[in-house]
Amino acid sequence: MGLALAGMVRRAMSEPSDRRQFLARMWKWSLGLFTIAGVWTSWDILRPGTPVGFGGKVRTVPPDQVPDPGVLTVPAAQSYLTVIDGEVVALWWKCPHLGCRVPWCESSEEYECPCHGSNFNRVGDVLSGPAPRGLDRFELEVSDDMVVIDTGAVILGEPAGEGTLEEESSGPPCDEGTE
Numbered sequence: 649m650g651l652a653l654a655g656m657v658r659r660a661m662s663e664p665s666d667r668r669q670f671l672a673r674m675w676k677w678s679l680g681l682f683t684i685a686g687v688w689t690s691w692d693i694l695r696p697g698t699p700v701g702f703g704g705k706v707r708t709v710p711p712d713q714v715p716d717p718g719v720l721t722v723p724a725a726q727s728y729l730t731v732i733d734g735e736v737v738a739l740w741w742k743c744p745h746l747g748c749r750v751p752w753c754e755s756s757e758e759y760e761c762p763c764h765g766s767n768f769n770r771v772g773d774v775l776s777g778p779a780p781r782g783l784d785r786f787e788l789e790v791s792d793d794m795v796v797i798d799t800g801a802v803i804l805g806e807p808a809g810e811g812t813l814e815e816e817s818s819g820p821p822c823d824e825g826t827e
């Protein structure tokens with residue numbers, strides 16, 4: 649009888665302790681799960697995704713729609729698509745001199761920078777002006793049905809004076825007052 653009573657007392661003494669340990673463990677688990685959920689959510693919001701539009705990959709047109717010879721303007725990629733030796737290339741319209749946008753001139757069939765008068769031929773080589781190199785290019789992914797411009801992958805233009813394509817200017821420049 650005495651032993652049974654002692655056992656009951658011991659259990660009674662130990663039960664609150666077990667409950668405290670159980671609650672403490674539950675609290676730690678909850679805190680851990682809450683922390684993991686918070687970290688996961690933050691990562692999901694902040695992780696770098698594939699950029700869309702300029703800075704990332706821009707889908708354009710099927711390769712057979714790129715004019716040859718000629719130039720197709722792709723504003724979303726700040727680019728001109730053209731064909732050189734049967735291969736599609738994308739030229740960045742940013743002038744390598746001081747960064748002005750360089751428009752394509754239909755009459756001269758050259759790119760003419762309106763800021764300081766650098767001119768570039770259809771494939772982006774420097775023809776005149778202070779630009780230190782030709783227009784930069786972007787890497788491309790070309791499949792049968794799509795040309796994708798990777799505007800995050802820049803290939804520097806050829807240094808001035810190392811033009812690779814001989815194409816005569818076909819007409820008057822678009823802005824004769826820039827030089």
Ligand code: FES
Binds near residue numbers: 745763
């Ligand atoms: S920014 Fe084009 S020539 Fe200066």
